[in-house]
Amino acid sequence: MRRRSLGLAIAVVTVIGAAGCGSSSDETSGSSASDSGKTTQVKVGIIPIVDVAPLYLGQKKGFFSSRGIELKMESAQGGAAIIPGVVSGQFQFGFSNTTSLMIAQAKGVLVRSVANGAATTGNTTTDVTAVAVKENSAIKSARDLAGRTVAVNTLQNIGDTTVREAVRKDGGDPSKVKFVEIAFDQMPAALDGGQVDAAWMGEPALTIAKSQGARAVTSPFAETDSKLTVATYFTSPQLAKENPDLVKKFAEAMTESLTYASAHPDEARQILTTYTKIDGKVLKNLTLPNWPAQYDMASLEKLASLGEQDGLFGDKKPDLKTLFQ
Structure with a gap:
């Protein structure tokens, strides 16, 4: 897995080199069309999960168009896949979990967070992510995950790092958990079919799995830190330099x-139907994350410490003050 992670980092750095040699167009650099009364199309790389509901809600409410921004969302499996798209100019902005951004920066990939994305609810029994198992599983708590196979959407990232922390806090051996990579939307079927012993799921996959009889045994985000900043929206320093106004x-x-979604959770819940395949029962029961307007730096420092402990960053630690300005 470490060789795979290094290979990804090398590929991303290669993309940066290519991006640095390219010329900018109005679309890729998001040039100041809005200043002249025109609309600038902005591509945002996202993961089609509950966490990005404020982005779609803000689009609907006109918060972006009023600033001359026409949003176009493009889906990916995880933040690690979105980062190369942002640094190459394929996307002007991206949504990524904070561990992916830390890994990228530590590997020399130039990214900069520009706005908060999502945070844990802090509730260790009902959070926006959880490790779920089949109803009749012998796994009763986080410590029982040692020696088991657990699905995460991206290996060596925020999922396995926080799952290990939950196992550690519960008195288990985190080094004995075996992780496999499966996309969120495929996890309920993989768990139900016995491909894995457990699955770390985000919403709506978590609620779908529960509707099929699965039960949650631990909520790693909330167990790691009750105010954990889970994900943010980011861009490249190149775009920030070329078009700071955008x-x-x-x-x-x-x-x-984010502020509007936090104040209007029912609208945030309803907007999910525009970009996910959620039926009415799942929509009603799923857990929404917290959407604070600001990062929680203490939680990011803790997450960075766990990433360093897991060997995610290599020889160089991430510079959080530069990354999360």
Whole structure:
């Protein structure tokens, strides 16, 4: 798995080199069309999960269009896949879990967070992610995951790091957990079919799995830190330098969207039907994350410490003050 992670980092760095040699167009650099009354199309790499509901809600409410930004969302499996798209100019902005951003920066990939994304609810029994098992599984708590196979959406990332921390806190041996990579939307079937012993799922996959009889045994985000900043929206320093006005307007619109979604959870829940395949019962029962307007730096420092303990960053530690400005 470590060789795979290093290979990904090398590929991303290669993309950066290519991006640095390319010329900018109005679309890829998001040039200041909004200043002249025109609309600038902005591509955002996202994961089609509950966490990004404020982005879609902000689009619907006009928080972006009022600033001359026309959003176009493009889906990927995880933050680790979105990062190369942002540094190459395929996307102007991306949504990524914070561990992916830390890994990228530690490997020399130039990224910069510009707005908060999502946070844990802090509830260790009902959170936006959980490790689920089949109803009749012998696994009763986090410590029982030692020696078992657990699905995560991306290996060597925020999922396995926080799962290990939950196992550690529960008195188990985190080094004995075996992780395999499966996309979130495929996890309920993989768990039900016995391909894995457990699956670390985000919403709506978690609620779908529960509707099929699965039960949650631990909530790793909340167990790691009750205010854990889980994900943020980010861009490349190149775009921030070439078009600081666009970056500023996107950040302002995103912050307004987070604040609105937090104050109007029913609207945030309903917007999920526009970009996920969720039936009415799942929609009603799923757990929404917290959407604070600001990062929680103490939680990010703890997550960085866990990543360092797991050997995610190699020889260089991430610079959190630069990454999360």
